[in-house]
Amino acid sequence: MKSVNNRFTLGRITYKLAVLTAMMGLCCLINGCADLDKFVADLDKSAKGLTNNVSYQDPVTGERTLGLMSEQEEIEQGEKAKNYQIQQYQGRGDLIDNDKETLEKIQTMLDRIIKVSHRPNLPWEIHVVDTKEENAFALPGGKVFVLKGIVGTLVKSDDELAGIIAHEVAHITCRHQVREETWNLVMPMIQKRARKEIYKASYSTIQEDEADRVGLLYMALSGYDPQAVYNIWKQADMAYGSSPGNYLYDHSLNKDRANKVSQLIPLARSYFVGEGVENTNYGNLLLNNELTPRRGFQSDSGLVTVLELGLNTYTQYLDAKKEQVKREHEKSRNESYLRFVRVANVRQQPTSDGYMGLFADVTNLSDTLMKKVMLTVYYLDGADKVLYSEVQELSNIPSSGTANAGFYLRNVPNYKNIGVAVNNVEF
Secondary structure, eight states: OOOSSSSSOOHHOOOHHHHHOOOOOOOHHHHOOOHHHHHHHHHHHHHHHHHHHHEETTTTTOOOEEEEOOOOHHHHHHHHHHHHHHHHHHTTTOOOOOHHHHHHHHHHHHHHHHHTTSSTTTTTEEEEESSSOOEEEEEETTTEEEEEEEBBBBBBHHHHHHHHHHHHHHHHHTTHHHHHHHHHHHHHHHHHHGGGHHHHHHHHHHHHHHHHHHHHHHHHHHOOHHHHHHHHHHHHHHOOOOTTTHHHHTOHHHHHHHHHHHHHHHHHTTTSSSOOOOOHHHHHHHHHHSSSOOOOOOOOOHHHHHHHHHHHHHHHHHHHHHHHHHHHHHHHHHHHHGEEEEEEEEEEEEOOOOSSSEEEEEEEOOSSSSEEEEEEEEETTTTOOOOEEEEEEEEEEEEOEEEEEEEOOOOTTTOOOEEEEEEEOOO
C-alpha cells in the first residue's frame, strides 16, 4: 500500500520508536550510564509500563489491543449502564424480569455459555424486558439484555435463542465496548479517515463478525447446535431483507451474515459433541481452536509489546479501512443504478384480505433485467423524523417492465407523512 500522506503507517511507528530509543540512549550517556544492559532493561521496563497503561491482552485472541479501561472500570461502567437501561425501560412502562419462565430459560443458557467462555468470573447478569421490540444487547462487564419481542419471531428455537445470547456474551469476552470506546477516542486524532461515520460503522461491523465467530465456539462447547445461528440470519433476511440503506449499518447485512456463518458452521460443529452436552475439553479448546486462534506474541519484553501493539492497531485500522472502501464503492455503484428505477402512483387502497395497504408502481427504465430492487417505506412525523420503516424486495423486473409493491398500512402513532424510497438495485 502506497500512501505518502498517511501519518498512521508502520514506518512512522517504527521511526518514532527508534527516535525514542535514541533519545533515551543519549540521556543515558550524558548521565554517565555506560552499562548497556541496564539501559536496555530500563528502556524495556519503561516501554512495558507505557503499553500496559494504554492497552491490554485480548482475553480471546491473546493479542495486545488498544484500550484505556481496566477490567474493574469496565465492570463499574456496565453496572451504571445496566441501572440506566432498567430505569429507561421502566419509565416507559416495560416490565423487567416479570416473565419468570423466560428469565429462568435464558439464565440457564447464560450459565452454560459463560462456563465455557474466556471470562467466566465476571459478575454476569441477564435480564428480560417485556416489550415487542426484537433485540438483545450487551453492556460492559457482563450484563446482557434480551428484549422479549425477539422470542418466537426472529428466534424460534432454544438453540437459536442460545445463539443470540452467545453472541452477546462474545461481545463482552472480547471487550468490544472497551475497545470501541478507546478506538473512537484515539483514532480520529491520528487519522482523518477514522472520523467518518462510515468508517466507524465499518469498524463496528468487524467486531460484530468477530462476536459471531466467538459465539459459535461458545455454542458448540456448551452443547447448543451452531447451525441454529445460520437459521436466525436466513430467517431475518427472508423477513426483513438485506438493504444497505445509507451504508452506515454496523452489522453485516442479514444475507451476508448468513453466508459468513454458513462457512463457519462445519468448523464450529467439530467442537460440538451433542445437543445439551458440554465439551469437557473446553479449557484447552478456548486456547487452541480454529475459529478464534491465539495470535499474541506472548512475550514479557516491553519493546516487543510496543511493537505488537503497533502492528495490531495498524492491522485493525486497515481491516476497517478495507470494509469502508468496499462500502463506498458499493454505494457509488448503487447510486448510479438508482436512475434506472422509477417509483410512481403511490396510493392507499384496500388489500385482497380486507386491510388497508400502501401500494406503488416500480418501473425498470433500463434495457436489461433488474434482478432485485429494495424498497423502504418510511413513516415520518411533522419534522420528517423517521418513526418506523419497513423493507420489501422485488425480483426480476424485465426491461421497461413495471412491478407492483405493496405494504400493509401500519398504525404508527403520531405519523404525518409516508415516503417510499429505493435503497438498492441489482442487475
